[in-house]
Amino acid sequence: MQVKEIEGKGRGVVAARSFYRGEFIVEYAGDLIEILIARERESKYNLSSAFGCYMYYFKHNNKNYCIDATAETGRLGRLVNHSRMKPNCKTKVVMVKNVPRLILVATKTIKEGDEILYDYGDRSKESILAHPWLAL
Numbered sequence: 001m002q003v004k005e006i007e008g009k010g011r012g013v014v015a016a017r018s019f020y021r022g023e024f025i026v027e028y029a030g031d032l033i034e035i036l037i038a039r040e041r042e043s044k045y046n047l048s049s050a051f052g053c054y055m056y057y058f059k060h061n062n063k064n065y066c067i068d069a070t071a072e073t074g075r076l077g078r079l080v081n082h083s084r085m086k087p088n089c090k091t092k093v094v095m096v097k098n099v100p101r102l103i104l105v106a107t108k109t110i111k112e113g114d115e116i117l118y119d120y121g122d123r124s125k126e127s128i129l130a131h132p133w134l135a136l
């Protein structure tokens with residue numbers, strides 16, 4: 001996979017080869033944290049424009065988690081952009097040694113050169129007002 005500048009989105013991830021439907025693409029790697037810690041970190045990040053938004057909230061086995069991928073680690077999952085209308089992959093939770101990890105899996109055939117996109121899933125009015133691209 002390649003990191004590219006995508007007009008209007010900052011960096012994005014582009015397929016350097018094709019992927020078949022159901023194939024593992026990349027891990028959304030970061031710190032796995034509980035929601036209270038996530039809220040604390042988020043309010044700190046919101047105070048500074050230096051931080052983008054790299055928090056992914058999810059529920060697994062009735063427990064809420066967040067993966068904070070804010071740190072510039074060089075991992076590619078954190079650079080995958082959003083599409084509600086035309087996603088080509090989705091997140092999936094996999095348990096590794098009893099710890100939930102988040103991966104992206106292709107939902108259709110992805111051709112070489114296609115941008116990797118998944119639906120961030122945020123439908124709240126406030127978020128869409130602040131970030132109109134969430135509706136696209």
Ligand SMILES: C[S@@+](CC[C@H](N)C(=O)[O-])C[C@H]1O[C@@H](n2cnc3c(N)ncnc32)[C@H](O)[C@@H]1O
Nearest residue numbers: 008009010011052053054078079080081082133
């Ligand atoms: C998880 S990061 C994705 C990588 C990011 N583009 C970067 O350069 O680091 C999420 C951020 O990317 C941008 N982004 C993601 N999807 C977008 C879209 N469809 N249109 C515009 N900006 C988008 C927003 O700034 C968002 O807060």
